[in-house]
Amino acid sequence: MSITALSFVVFIFALLAIYYLLPKKFQWVVLLVASICFYIYGGFTTIIYVLISAACVFAATHLLQNQANKTKAFIKEHKAELTREEKKAVKQKSKQRRRLILTLAILFNLAFLGVFKYSHFFIDQFNAVLSIFHLAPVDNTFSLIVPLGISYYTLMAIGYMADVYWGKAQAQKNFLKVLLFISFFPQITQGPISEYNQLSGELFKEHQFTYDNFSRGFQRMLWGFFKKMVIADALAPYVTWITTYYDKFTGITCIVGALFYMFQLYADFSGYMDIMCGYCEMLDIRLAENFNRPYFSKSLSELWRRWHITLGAWLRTYVYYPIAMSKWNQTLSQKCKKPLGEYASGKIAATIPLLFVWFVIGFWHDASWAYILWGFGNAFVIILSEWLSPVYGRMKTALKIRENALPYRAFQCIRTFGIFTFLEIVAAVQVLGGNGYQYVWRAFTNHTLPRTLEELFPSVEGLGGQFLLMLLLAFFGLGLMFVFSLVQRKKPVRDYFNKIPLFLRIVIMVVTVLIIVSSGVQASWGAGAFMYANF
Amino acid sequence: MQTFKKTTIAVISFVCLLALLSAAIIEPMIQFGWVYYCDGEYREKTAGEYEVLFMGDSDGMAAFNPAVYYDLTGKKAYNLSVEKNTGQYEYYMLKKEIERNPVKQVILQIGDETFTRDYAAEHADADAVAVMRMSNFFERWKYLVQNVSFDKWLDVYSRLLMRGINTWQSVIKGDKSAFFDASLLGWHRLETADCSIAQERIVGDYNSVELETEPLPERVQEFEKVIDYCKQQNVAVSVVFVPLSDAYLWKRSNMDAVIDKIKAVCDDNGVSFTDYNLYKDRYKLFTDKTTFKDTVHMSENGATVFTNLLVKIMQKQEKGEQVDKLFYSNYEQMKKDSPYMAYSNKDNLQ
Incomplete structure (x- = not known):
């Protein structure tokens, strides 16, 4: 169903x-x-x-x-x-x-x-x-x-x-x-x-049925449907088009394609979570949260504590800790202490289970070498940053970088998002039958500037002007998502929303339903099922 | 109790507002005829006046001009064709019209994909258009309930909303070009545009597209249902294939195989089939520059020429005259006389 x-x-x-x-x-x-x-x-x-x-x-x-x-x-x-x-x-x-x-x-x-x-x-x-x-x-x-x-x-x-x-x-x-x-x-x-x-x-x-659960749950469901059908599904045809025929497009278009993919992925997956968590809230059942503004993470390891949170928690509890605390891992760590020192032996004890965890994550996502390598790619970045954390510390001190300064935090977020995008798009293009590395190479080495908006956002064959409208709506939705993410640092958006008079809230929700039905249903037809359901 | 009351009020307000806004978007375009095929009320008013019904898809909607037909034959006709028509729509509309308007003749237009088209991707548009052609609110729900599966209602609703929004945009801009015009009697008047193939593409385009040939059982069943009904009502049925542009046919490599399958279905059901693409004078009458809006839809000029030809051929057939000599026997022969042959190196054509 x-x-x-x-x-x-x-x-x-x-x-x-x-x-x-x-x-x-x-x-x-x-x-x-x-x-x-x-x-x-x-x-x-x-x-x-x-x-x-x-x-x-x-x-x-x-x-x-x-x-x-x-x-x-x-x-x-x-x-x-x-x-x-x-x-x-x-x-x-x-x-x-x-x-x-x-x-x-x-x-x-x-x-x-x-x-x-x-x-x-x-x-x-x-x-x-x-x-x-x-x-x-x-x-x-x-x-x-x-x-x-x-x-x-x-x-x-x-x-x-x-x-x-x-x-x-x-x-x-x-x-x-x-x-x-x-x-x-x-x-x-x-x-x-x-x-x-x-x-x-x-x-x-x-x-017990409460009006609060009913209305808040419904609001969250509606937002989930909006993310999935108006944002994710509108971006899907363009993403598929650009990632399949990337050799025809400019480097900047490939970068746009990669960005669209990341927004599509997040909107699709988190949209589903909002639908189901919202519905369960209506049933007075609290499901565990799976996302916590992951694209605002300052490091890849932080991102994976905020993206698909329950998968990470499961792996930590049932794979990472049992391996880390196992006798053979502890023994190995002890044996490495003398030749390599305490720091290195501690890191080895953490690295081995981490490699295993990331192999499992990659393999769980898809039965393909593309995703196994994707898993190891994530592991490599995380392990490297763990090993080099003292070096980073010394560099920050030497350069007098304040950790909490906004420019530095912004740099960290953009860097993390960039690395995550690179890893994701390579795997995604590979799974589609293309060469993910060539895609990324093209993105950064083809310096041809698109001369028209059409070259930057190429029309997808078979899709009419209606999809341009859906794309515009998707951009509007992305803007809303960004604003909500900022607002949610302090308290849930629904808390603010529920302060609006009831009639106005109903009007906003009805208009949202109409947007979802008129734009989203047609976009969904082309886009297909939820992406993470394929895993 | 308070909780229950609050919830009930909120839910009812939500549903009512949703219904109201949806109606405000969708109903005006149907009620006020803001789209050319919203003719349900008009057909209801004029039921009983028609002797001939023409039914097909968008190709047929553009090709058959009832006013020209009336001028030539004195018989009042109505073009019931609609874009993206389905077999279910054809049956439903023909049955409805014949019941209140007993006709002597039905001309069925079919295209190269009529029997092979899978409606999975297009059903929502087809059903939305069909719903818009119903004469009143209850008819629309009746059609929906009887002909559209429940899971597809959301798709149809979505299409109706989009069409409604687009129509409101046109109305606000003052653009009335798409409005329903009763004088056209269901015909869709289109402007002429040159759809010729650019010279540098002629060789490359030749026989570059292969069509599906095997009819889908469900499409054939729908067709047979229409034929059976017409026979029960003693209505004569003629099946026609309206002219398509030379540019379109030039690209299609296996039209003969497609037509053979269509002919077989028509023969099995005892109905005549005439393919007007094979008319020997087609290159004089149906030129890509003057008689088409695009590669598959005839323009106003083209509709006049085709309707004239249709009447001429049908009159000959009624008199028992042999018309085979007026047509090519197959597409292979027809293409040899195509003007595009003159611009292409025949050696390069496979």
């Missing part, structure tokens, strides 16, 4: 009415039924994989919890008889069993992800190896329908199982509640990747 379709709008408002009309204890059941309906709309087979994943998670967390409880009970019962070493041995054996359960469950879930999302990639690499030995390639022309949201719910499932393993969460005794956690439809196509404790606390409590 497309989020921008009329049937989805009718679906969510019908759900809203049923949700609040039924007794509060059934609210989570209503959400579960709605999530299942959402899945089934795309075909009955899509729900099967979610059910299997949920069943695996339910079984695994139960086994983990039981094992932990049994061990605790055993030790408590035999407290007096057991020696310290014996207690340690019992705990160690229990930990090994639980680790085995967790590992098998994670591998089971990852196997589905691997087959549906990565099988073509693995076969391609295998065929590349076969070709070295002049052997016949394996058939790679079969098609698999990737289950909706598999990239997202697999991570959530793994996170939940890990939380139970570490004792951070209690295993849920109700299978249907586990199913709801995994399949909750607002987050299934593009996140956020929620932690079990946070989301379950929201899903399973009783919710």
Whole structure:
């Protein structure tokens, strides 16, 4: 079911009415039924994989919890008889069993992800190896329908199982509640990747309808639709045109294309988040935020704490820290201390898990070398800036640069945005079948100045004058986004908006709906689905 | 209770204001005929006067002039064609008109893509135009409910809003050129423009575009539904392919294959098919400089010439005369006589 379709709008408002009309204890059941309906709309087979994943998670967390409880009970019962070493041995054996359960469950879930999302990639690499030995390639022309949201719910499932393993969460005794956690439809196509404790606390409590939640949630949804349909989808044809036929355009046009891509990407992804977070707010459910004005970041590592926040948090908790705190990493760090010094050994201990994290991020985004290299590109910049931070510190002192000075902060933001754009556009052009490096090379070495506005903003073949109007609206929208980002440093824009008289607010919202429908619906037709849903 | 009251007031105000503004944008262009195809009320008023109906897409809308037809035959005709027409629209409109206006003859215009066009990308425009042609508010909703799937309503609404906004812009500027003109009887009058191919492109353009040939089952079904209905109502049906510019045909490499498929469908349904592109005097009558607005739409001059020719050929056919000698047997033969051949090096043409 497309989020921008009329049937989805009718679906969510019908759900809203049923949700609040039924007794509060059934609210989570209503959400579960709605999530299942959402899945089934795309075909009955899509729900099967979610059910299997949920069943695996339910079984695994139960086994983990039981094992932990049994061990605790055993030790408590035999407290007096057991020696310290014996207690340690019992705990160690229990930990090994639980680790085995967790590992098998994670591998089971990852196997589905691997087959549906990565099988073509693995076969391609295998065929590349076969070709070295002049052997016949394996058939790679079969098609698999990737289950909706598999990239997202697999991570959530793994996170939940890990939380139970570490004792951070209690295993849920109700299978249907586990199913709801995994399949909750607002987050299934593009996140956020929620932690079990946070989301379950929201899903399973009783919710009271308030006018405040309803109106604020609706306002946020509307803003999300505006970002996606009026901004992102209007920029999409131009971005595709310029990034596909970049060799025909001037360097400046290529730079414009790259900038359009970055605005499209942000408006598309954050627009979806606003739609879903806004809708959940209407349901009195708080989803985790995924964006915090990322293009105002002063470094790439800061940007990744403000862009797709929940993915970063998930990787930090379930990949980075386990690797960083693992025995072998600690041992390696210790071994490096003597020859390389404390500073270097500390950095190595941080660098290795970081490299692994960025490999996972790249590979998770897309089953292609373009995105794996994109991940390592991000890692390289972040690691380099970490390693050279003392050097930067000394340079700033020598040059008498004040960290908080506006020009320096502006420089940092522009620099970070430039690096992020470079990494993103290279990967994006590669995935489209072009050469991302040639694109960037052309952007900076072709010094031909566009002689007309038409050369700077070339018309897309097949699109009429109407799209120029949509583009103008998109620019207006970008301006609004920028202003809202500045305003939001102090407090949410909605706080200011809700001070306006009700009638005027309704007029503004109605006009926004008309703009979204008249301009956005047609732009969406050409642009297609949400970009991050492809991941 | 306060919360419920506040929410209800806000929601109702929102919905009412949205409906009001939408109506203010869309309704005037339909009610006041600010667009040339908003003729629903006029057709309702004049129902019963027509003997011949002409139905097709934008090519047909520009090619058939009912006033010229009346001058030549004494029969009152109406051009029901519309840009981006769909089979559903054709059936709905013809049925509606024949029910209140029993006619003797329907002339169906089809184009090279009528049977192969996938409406996925264009349905919203087609449905929006169809809705605008309905005579009143309830008719419009009836058409929407019966012929447009629910998920596509938003697309149609979007198209209507855009057309409404564009129309308001024209009205504010005082531009009435697109207004409905009852005297045209559904015909779309277009100015002449030279659509000839530039000399340096003649060789490169030759047979450079290949059209889809295989008819889509759903398009054929829609066509057959129209034919079956006309037969039930004892209405004679003639299927025509109106003239396209030489520039257009010069580029298309497989028109013969396309026409063969169209002929097969017409033969299966027992209806006559006449391709006016193959008329032997086409290069004298339908020149790219004088009879077209663009490569596929005839201008006012072209419509006069074509309507004259249509009447002449149809009268001969009614008398039982053989008209095959007046037409080329295929496009390959036709292209050999094209004026563009004189400007091109024949050896370079494949």
